[in-house]
Amino acid sequence: MAGTIRKSARRVTAADVAEAAGVSRSAVSRAFTPGSYLDDGKRRAILRAAKRLGYRPNAMAAILQGGASDLVAIFAGEMPNDFDREVAAALVSGLNAIGKWPLVIGGDEATARRALANVLRYPLEAMILRSGSLDEGVAKSCAKLGVPVISSGRILHMPGVDNVCCRNRDGMADMGRLLIEGGRRRVAFVGGPETFWSAGERRLGLVTALHAAGLTLSADAMGAYTVQSGYDAAADLLAGPPFDALVCANDAMAIGALSLLRDRGIPVPEQIAVVGFDDIAMAAWPAFNLTTVRNPIDTLVETVTDLVQRRVETPTKPDETIAIDVSLVCRGTH
Amino acid sequence: MAGTIRKSARRVTAADVAEAAGVSRSAVSRAFTPGSYLDDGKRRAILRAAKRLGYRPNAMAAILQGGASDLVAIFAGEMPNDFDREVAAALVSGLNAIGKWPLVIGGDEATARRALANVLRYPLEAMILRSGSLDEGVAKSCAKLGVPVISSGRILHMPGVDNVCCRNRDGMADMGRLLIEGGRRRVAFVGGPETFWSAGERRLGLVTALHAAGLTLSADAMGAYTVQSGYDAAADLLAGPPFDALVCANDAMAIGALSLLRDRGIPVPEQIAVVGFDDIAMAAWPAFNLTTVRNPIDTLVETVTDLVQRRVETPTKPDETIAIDVSLVCRGTH
DNA sequence: TTGAAAGCGGTACCAG
DNA sequence: CTGGTACCGCTTTCAA
Numbered sequence: 001m002a003g004t005i006r007k008s009a010r011r012v013t014a015a016d017v018a019e020a021a022g023v024s025r026s027a028v029s030r031a032f033t034p035g036s037y038l039d040d041g042k043r044r045a046i047l048r049a050a051k052r053l054g055y056r057p058n059a060m061a062a063i064l065q066g067g068a069s070d071l072v073a074i075f076a077g078e079m080p081n082d083f084d085r086e087v088a089a090a091l092v093s094g095l096n097a098i099g100k101w102p103l104v105i106g107g108d109e110a111t112a113r114r115a116l117a118n119v120l121r122y123p124l125e126a127m128i129l130r131s132g133s134l135d136e137g138v139a140k141s142c143a144k145l146g147v148p149v150i151s152s153g154r155i156l157h158m159p160g161v162d163n164v165c166c167r168n169r170d171g172m173a174d175m176g177r178l179l180i181e182g183g184r185r186r187v188a189f190v191g192g193p194e195t196f197w198s199a200g201e202r203r204l205g206l207v208t209a210l211h212a213a214g215l216t217l218s219a220d221a222m223g224a225y226t227v228q229s230g231y232d233a234a235a236d237l238l239a240g241p242p243f244d245a246l247v248c249a250n251d252a253m254a255i256g257a258l259s260l261l262r263d264r265g266i267p268v269p270e271q272i273a274v275v276g277f278d279d280i281a282m283a284a285w286p287a288f289n290l291t292t293v294r295n296p297i298d299t300l301v302e303t304v305t306d307l308v309q310r311r312v313e314t315p316t317k318p319d320e321t322i323a324i325d326v327s328l329v330c331r332g333t334h
Numbered sequence: 335m336a337g338t339i340r341k342s343a344r345r346v347t348a349a350d351v352a353e354a355a356g357v358s359r360s361a362v363s364r365a366f367t368p369g370s371y372l373d374d375g376k377r378r379a380i381l382r383a384a385k386r387l388g389y390r391p392n393a394m395a396a397i398l399q400g401g402a403s404d405l406v407a408i409f410a411g412e413m414p415n416d417f418d419r420e421v422a423a424a425l426v427s428g429l430n431a432i433g434k435w436p437l438v439i440g441g442d443e444a445t446a447r448r449a450l451a452n453v454l455r456y457p458l459e460a461m462i463l464r465s466g467s468l469d470e471g472v473a474k475s476c477a478k479l480g481v482p483v484i485s486s487g488r489i490l491h492m493p494g495v496d497n498v499c500c501r502n503r504d505g506m507a508d509m510g511r512l513l514i515e516g517g518r519r520r521v522a523f524v525g526g527p528e529t530f531w532s533a534g535e536r537r538l539g540l541v542t543a544l545h546a547a548g549l550t551l552s553a554d555a556m557g558a559y560t561v562q563s564g565y566d567a568a569a570d571l572l573a574g575p576p577f578d579a580l581v582c583a584n585d586a587m588a589i590g591a592l593s594l595l596r597d598r599g600i601p602v603p604e605q606i607a608v609v610g611f612d613d614i615a616m617a618a619w620p621a622f623n624l625t626t627v628r629n630p631i632d633t634l635v636e637t638v639t640d641l642v643q644r645r646v647e648t649p650t651k652p653d654e655t656i657a658i659d660v661s662l663v664c665r666g667t668h
Numbered sequence: 669t670t671g672a673a674a675g676c677g678g679t680a681c682c683a684g
Numbered sequence: 685c686t687g688g689t690a691c692c693g694c695t696t697t698c699a700a
Binding site: 023024025026027030037038039042061063064065066 | 685686687688689691692693694
Binding site for chain 2: 056085086096099259285
C-alpha cells in the first residue's frame with residue numbers, strides 16, 4: 001500500500017533559532033543551559049522560536065564538545081530464555097530511568113563480535129556484559145579504550161571491570177541441603193557448556209553440599225539453558241542409572257525436565273524431585289509450581305545502574321565485586 | 335570488595351596517530367576510508383600505529399560532519415509478556431545484523447515520555463514503535479523532526495509513518511470459524527484496554543466470524559496481556575453465564591486462563607475450548623499444547639529491518655503499510 | 669598522492 | 685547580561 005510522499009528536511013540548528021529570535025547563537029545555547037545568565041524575556045522568546053521551528057540541540061555536537069554521551073552499551077548475548085530477556089528488558093528500563101541510553105547488542109556470536117569493533121567508535125560511558133562467551137575479549141577491548149565494564153552474571157577477574165553476580169554457589173548449596181534433608185540421595189545435575197559460567201558455579205555449590213553429606217553427584221548432563229534442552233537432558237538421564245533428584249542450572253531447563261517426566265508418567269516429586277534456579281515468573285504458575293532459588297532481577301538492575309552512576313561520577317574508583325543474595329523458594333517439586 | 339584503582343585516559347585521536355606515524359591527520363582519515371587515495375605502505379604504517387595506540391575514529395565527530403549515525407531507536411513499551419520481549423530481542427539482533435545500533439527505550443509511560451524528548455537530540459535514522467499507548471505522540475514528535483517512524487504491531491494512520499502489522503482480524507476470524515465448525519456456540523473473549531490496539535482488531539475478527547454464523551459474542555472480559563490477567567479474567571467470566579469457548583487476545587492470557595480452568599477442574603477442550611494468539615514458544619509445550627494463531631516474529635523483524643534500510647536509502651519513498659500473514663495452529667485446546 | 673584548511677553544531681570562555 | 689570566538693575530532697574539498 002502506497003501513501004504520502006514525504007520531503008526530507010535539514011535539521012534545524014541553533015543558528016536558525018538565533019536568526020528567527022533575533023539573537024546570537026550563544027544566547028540560544030544559554031537558553032538551553034539551566035542556570036546560565038540570560039534575560040528571562042529573551043529566554044522565553046528563544047524557547048518559543050525553538051518550539052515553533054522544532055529545534056533540538058544536536059547531541060553529537062554537544063558530546064563532541066565534551067558533554068556526557070549518556071550512551072551505555074549492553075552486550076546481551078543471544079537471550080535464549082525468558083530470564084535473560086527479562087533481565088535485558090529490566091536493564092533497559094533501569095538505565096532509561098537514570099537518563100542513560102542503552103545501546104543493545106544481541107544475537108549470535110559472529111554478529112556480536114562484528115558489532116563490538118564498531119560500537120566502540122561511540123563514546124560509551126559504560127559497557128554492561130551479559131553475554132557469556134565473548135566477555136573476556138570485550139572487556140579487554142573496552143579496557144584498552146578506557147570504557148568502564150560492568151559484568152553481570154559472571155565474574156571477570158580483570159582490572160577495569162566491576163562485577164555484579166548472584167551467590168550462585170551458596171544458592172545451589174542451600175538447595176542441595178534441602179534435597180538431602182528431604183531424603184534424596186541420588187542427585188543428578190543438568191548444567192551447560194563452559195560458556196555458561198553460572199552453570200559451573202551452581203554445580204560447584206551443589207557438589208559441595210553433597211560432599212558435606214558424604215554424597216557425590218549421581219549424573220551430569222549438559223543443557224543449553226533453554227526449555228527444550230532441559231527436556232532432552234532429562235530424557236538422556238532417564239536412560240542411565242536411576243536418581244531421585246534432578247537439579248537444573250536454571251528454571252527454563254527445570255521446566256523442560258518437568259514436562260518430560262510428566263510425559264513419561266513419572267510422579268514429581270514422589271519419585272524424582274525437580275528443582276531450578278532463578279525463580280522466573282513461570283516457576284510460580286500452578287502448572288509448574290517449581291521449587292527453585294530466587295535470583296532477584298530488581299536487585300540486579302538496581303546494583304548495576306548504581307554502579308554505572310558511581311563509575312561515571314568517579315572514573316578512578318576502585319573496581320568492585322558485588323554479590324547478590326539469593327534465597328530458597330520451596331514449592332511443590334522437591 | 336575493592337580492587338585495582340584505574341587511571342582514566344584521554345581518548346586517542348587521529349592527531350595522535352598522525353604524530354606517531356609521522357603523517358598528516360588527513361592521511362589518518364584516509365587510512366580509515368575505504369577507496370581513498372593513499373600510498374599502500376603509508377596506510378599500513380598508519381593502521382599499525384593506530385592499532386598500537388588503540389585508536390578508533392570518534393563516531394560523534396564523523397556523524398556531526400555528515401556521516402550516518404546508524405542509530406535506530408526502539409520504543410519498546412513495558413514489555414509485559416514474553417512475546418513482546420522476544421520481539422524486542424529479535425529486533426535488536428536484526429538491527430545489529432544490518433549494522434544499526436538499537437537504542438532501546440522501555441519501562442513505564444512516564445519514563446518513556448521523558449526519554450522521548452531527550453532521545454530526539456540524537457540524529458536517529460529511524461524510530462521503531464512497539465509501545466502502544468504513546469505511539470501517536472511519539473510519531474508526531476518524530477515527524478516534526480523528520481525522523482522516519484516505523485510502527486509495528488499497530489497501524490498508525492499518519493503521514494510519515496510506515497506500518498508493519500500482522501493480519502489480526504483475518505487470524506482471529508479464522509480462529510472463530512474453527513471454533514464454530516467444532517460446534518462451539520457461546521464464545522467469550524478476553525481482550526485488553528484501548529492501549530492494546532491489537533486486542534480490538536482481534537476482537538473485531540472474531541465478531542465478524544461469529545456474525546457470519548448468526549452468532550454474537552457471549553461475554554467480553556478485559557485483560558492486560560499478561561498471564562495473571564488471563565487467569566483473573568477467566569475467573570470473572572466463570573462467574574457469569576456459561577460459555578463453551580474462551581478466545582484470548584494473546585497466548586499469555588490464554589495460558590493464564592488455561593491454568594484457572596485446570597485449577598477449577600474444568601476439562602479443556604471438552605467443556606470449554608481455550609485459544610490464544612501469537613504462538614509463543616510456550617504455547618507448544620506439552621503442558622499447554624495451546625491452539626493459537628501463529629504471528630511470526632522472524633517475518634516481522636525481516637520486514638521491519640528491510641523497511642529501515644529502504645527508508646534510510648530513500649528518505650522520500652512513499653509510506654507503506656505491510657501486512658504479515660498469520661496462520662492457524664491447531665493443537666489440543668479447541 | 670598529499671597536507672592545509674574549511675566546516676559540521678554545539679559549548680564555554682572571552683572581553684565588553 | 686551579552687555577542688564574538690576558539691575549540692571538540694572528524695571528513696572532505698582544494699591546491700600543491
